[in-house]
Amino acid sequence: MKRHIAGRIGQALVASFGVLTIVFFVMRLSGDPTLLLVPEGASAEQIAALRHALGFDRPLLVQYGAYLLDLARFDLGESLVQRAPVAGIVAERIPYTVALAGGALVVALGIGIPAGIAMAVWRGSLLERALAGFVLAGQSLPTFWSGILMILYFGVYLGWLPTSGADSLASLVMPSIALGALTMSTFARMTRIAVLDELSRDYVPAARARGLSLGSAVWRHVLRNAAIPVVTIAALEVGNLLAGAVIVETVFAWPGIGQLAIQSIAARDFLIVQSVVLFVSIVYIGMNLLADLAYALIDPRIRLAR
């Protein structure tokens, strides 16, 4: 078990190093960021002076070395536009995205898993077909569209929920639903497949033969086994929620890191964009690692196989 965990952590570290290297070079692939920072009327001399002041005239490998050294000291640099430490700017936004991702997970798990179980247990019924339609809608409506639709209906027409911002718990409702919809559908489908798979196994009729009701059999045996693939998906979905947050946060003016990414791209705030990409990638890797470890914990076959 220990070897398994150490191996997984080692892999995650290698992946993280790969990500920060890729982020560095991709961000510089498109050219000199100095050009984005000067006012339109700046002369060639002014651009050269700023390039030198920012260190963008150094060889790329030297810049890469400096970047790694800074990262090792947890120094993400100072925002060229906002003139404040990048780490602070990004850190201020993380709680908002965590709250939003939490809200979306509540929506996704709270609706997706019961829906998936119901679709499996009552397979072929009218209920399954109705739920399948619901799941399909959650999966196929793009958030930039469903978000605006919700704002217009619940915010403008009914006046029930605030149209934008993050000043109360009510503000969290619509963004959570918009962001959670796709993940909810994924959970519903995965749960349905996993439960159906388990229901077809021999231990289910055996349990029924022992006198357990279908409900008890599902609750006691099927769900425990069906949870394995769902847990894996849950961890990976957190990564997808972070990616989806870019759109949802922009639509609902929710001040998380997704919105920060868009604002920084618009403001050409190079170092913040780089740090946000880095943050999201590391979270993704971290969630993958957690999924792996949780998997081993739930299913002894996996750790025993090694």
Next chain:
Amino acid sequence: MRHPRLATPLLAFAAALAFAPAAMAQTKDALVVDLPGDVATMDPHLQWDTDSYSVYRNLFDNLVTRDTAGRIVPQIATAWRYTDDTTIVFDLRSDILFHDGSKLTPEDVAFSVRRIINPAFKSPQLSQFDQITSADVTGPAQITLHTKTPYPALMAQLVKLSIVPKAYVERVGDQAFNQQVIGSGPYKLKSWQRGVQSNLEANDAHWHGKPAFHTVTFRAVPDIPTRIADLRTGRADITRGLTPDDADALKSEKSLQILPVPTERIAYMFVNALAGPTKDKRVRQAIAMAVDRDTIISALQQGYAKPANIVLTPANFGYIADIPGWPHDPARARALLKEAGAEGATIQFLTSPAYDRRLNEAVQQMLGEVGLKVEIVMLDQPTYLRRRQGTPEEAGALSQGRWSCACQDADGVIFPLFRTGSIWSKFNNPEFDAAVDAARTVLDETKRLAHYRRAFEILRDEVPGIGLFQDYAIYLARKELKWTPTANEAFFITDMKWQP
């Protein structure tokens, strides 16, 4: 007996309910503004994007300002005079207090100038002020500025110079000042939740009087449909950055009003005069005659634009109204292309996602109709800038742009765009260079206008660029808000009133 006793409070409650909305509507204490983005820096000597500008200019007083008609008028300076071509003396008010109660002195003004022109401070606004060589306190209520050469755009630039408190900035340092600014303006910064919103509170002691709104909240709401929804529900009172299409769709909205204003931003097309098929003047003239401005304005801008004959707007000094534009004449354009032997030639139109894709395609079609194949080259912004500012050979034949110098002077527009040696210029005409050089070093306005007339005549004939239209800024506000937006997109809350 019980009924009358119950009736009295009930009646009073009903009356309160009936009158409350009317009473509330009379006064509105809190104004809420939805901006597309948050303030980048509160320090007015750093960023100057429209969102930062909209907020912090309410926190500071400037040396001079512009009235609603666009004229430069006193603010901190009460009067100014040139003692020679490179020396200008300002008399200052002595009754202005910063928000911390300290007095605004000539030392603060001189400090503000020195701070922004100090290269070590790395202000993005440096290029607008670097003609100033020194700022000296020359009296108890007087400062004197010196410029490298006679610099006629100086006053236009000083409109943007906010005065910061020397003692406070020096005591807390630049970074802390940026987080908790102190100015002398009509509003003071109550709190700033970076990236989310800024809360301003009226400075009732302001020398210009008490502002109409006691508090102002600026919120960052990036998505246009969300900002419109905020306005509809009354969550916000005013927003900016609507597109012509949004404005068109909102015309019939009863509780809202659209406030459009022609700005100093010129939409133009760049035409490369130094490389490729457009090196031939006849090809450039043919392009000018093939582009149909009126169609662009009615179809893409929904009428929210004014046609421009030259690469400058009437909101800028140096605008020459009577220079004729090229007529829309596809037949003559075709003939000219044939004469130049450029029929069927392929030219590159460089662009990036920052520019209106529809305009690229409209121009592509218009030029296609007269026999020029336009290849639209979509680049990421840094690559686009590198090529557009690079050698003539890599700059492509065409590109579009919307240029604003935020100085309302021709010097900030046609000098960087077309003067030989400027990174944007792909044009080489010694006579044009001489005219714009002369216009930037002579103070006499009549003489300057004569130089610009000559410069624009050359541009008209040589076509290194084509003026398309004067761009509009479009605001959306609740009907009750009374405000007239201005060409320089200043967003002074003190100019706004609430009138149900």
